Amino acid sequence: MNNYESNPDSRIGKRMIWLAALGLLGGLYVLFSSLDQNGGTVISVDEGGAAMVVLEQDRNGHYQVEGLINNQPVNFLVDTGATDVAVPESMARALGLDFGPKIQVMTAAGPSKAWMTRLNMVSIGGISRRNVRATITSGEFNGVLLGMSFLRHYSLQQQDGKLVISDKLLSPTVEY
DSSP states (O other): OOHHHHOHHHHHHHHHHHHHHHHHHHHHHHHHHHHTOOOOEEEEEOTTSOEEEEEEOOTTSOOEEEEEETTEEEEEEEOTTOSSEEEEHHHHHHHTOOOOOEEEEEETTEEEEEEEEEEEEEEETTEEEEEEEEEEESSOOSSEEEOHHHHTTSEEEEETTEEEEESSOOOOOOOO
8 A cells, every 4th residue: 555645744734725726716707607698778767757767787798687578578679880779580480570571681690681670669677668670580580670760769878888768868969
């Protein structure tokens, strides 16, 4: 028998190394879990009673927000470059949306077929809009693009990794 294996101090040392390794793995898990978060969302009302949604950028620089289409939960990706709210075909079927006329749309991936539709209600935080124009896309992607057919009705302000969407449109400055 080896003196090294019978020495109680060496067994304690091995246990300490294993414990340190497990602690390191746990710390790395917590670190990478926090990096994987989709940013934050704050919903509030300003002093004038206007509803505001404040979104924090995710680690990819995108703004995501939980919301509702026709009172059914969806995950939106804010896309000011999208003309309409864009819903993937499989999700549109799951939401029970009406497929209107077929059209050709230009996406970041090139031309694609789509269908026109109307959404009875779109909501994020305390902000809601009825009768929102949307397209149902044949391509599949995760979530729904929250495009300008919804966003154009609201004030958008981006600064320091935050996007503020307010139901108070910016009014032009009036000079007397």
